[in-house]
Amino acid sequence: MIENYKGWDITLNWDNKDYLERNISENYFFNKKEKWIGVNLNGAKIYGSSLKEIRHIIDYPGLHKK
16 A cells, blocks of 8 residues: 555556456556556455546546546
8 A cells, every 4th residue: 555545545557466467468568557456444445546546536527537
């Protein structure tokens, strides 16, 4: 975990085992839009290309597609 922001655990997605279990191609694995992952206490996940973007999605969820 890199940071806990308003109840969301935010971390880099590179070493996430869940990501590796998806059996996806290497090109998709390095998708920059999913570089960061945020997980709340209910298990909901959000993905973003930067820590700043993840914080923005948490602060303004209505502005982002689910």
